[in-house]
Amino acid sequence: MNTSYASVEPSRDEVDGLSGSTLVEFGAPWCGICKAAQPLIAEALAGAQPLRHLKIEDGSGRPLGRSFGIKLWPTLIFLRDGREVGRLVRPTRVDAISDELARLAQPA
Numbered sequence: 001m002n003t004s005y006a007s008v009e010p011s012r013d014e015v016d017g018l019s020g021s022t023l024v025e026f027g028a029p030w031c032g033i034c035k036a037a038q039p040l041i042a043e044a045l046a047g048a049q050p051l052r053h054l055k056i057e058d059g060s061g062r063p064l065g066r067s068f069g070i071k072l073w074p075t076l077i078f079l080r081d082g083r084e085v086g087r088l089v090r091p092t093r094v095d096a097i098s099d100e101l102a103r104l105a106q107p108a
Contacts, residue, residue, distance in 0.1 A: 001045045005029050005057035009064040016082040021051035021104050026058040026065050027074035034074045037091055041076070044097035049105045078104045 005027060015024065025041065027034035045053065058065035058073060068077055068084075078086035078100050086100040 001042050002053050002055040005055050007057045009056050009062065010054070012064060012067040015054070015064065015079070018052065018079065018082045020081065021049070022079040022082075023051055023053045023101070023104075024068075024077040024079060025053065025055045025074055026068070026070045026077070027055070028057055028059060031073045033090055037074050040091060040094045040097060041074075043094045044101055047098060048101040051101075051104070076100070080104060080108060 002025075015022075023045075027037075056062075056064060058070055068075075072089050074090065076088040076091060076097065077084055078088075085104060088096060088100060091097050
């Protein structure tokens with residue numbers, strides 16, 4: 001699990017071109033709701049199959065977040081081979097995150 005938000009984001013084309021399972025987490029390091037969700041995300045990822053975890057600092061005018069229509073933080077986007085297969089906005093339960101991770105791990 002990545003523990004800090006990357007301030008330099010990949011392009012949407014780069015994200016769309018990723019192979020395999022990817023979790024893209026949008027948020028900000030100063031966001032209280034994002035901080036509260038971190039233990040939930042960590043617990044869910046600890047029990048999941050290995051996957052790429054991109055933790056992206058989002059904000060006004062940030063192109064990657066806008067391309068995904070991010071409005072609230074944290075937002076978790078679950079991708080399989082660069083295509084969105086699930087999304088959670090402001091998760092409050094480990095099982096909700098774990099369910100999406102399990103669904104992501106299933107063959108297409």
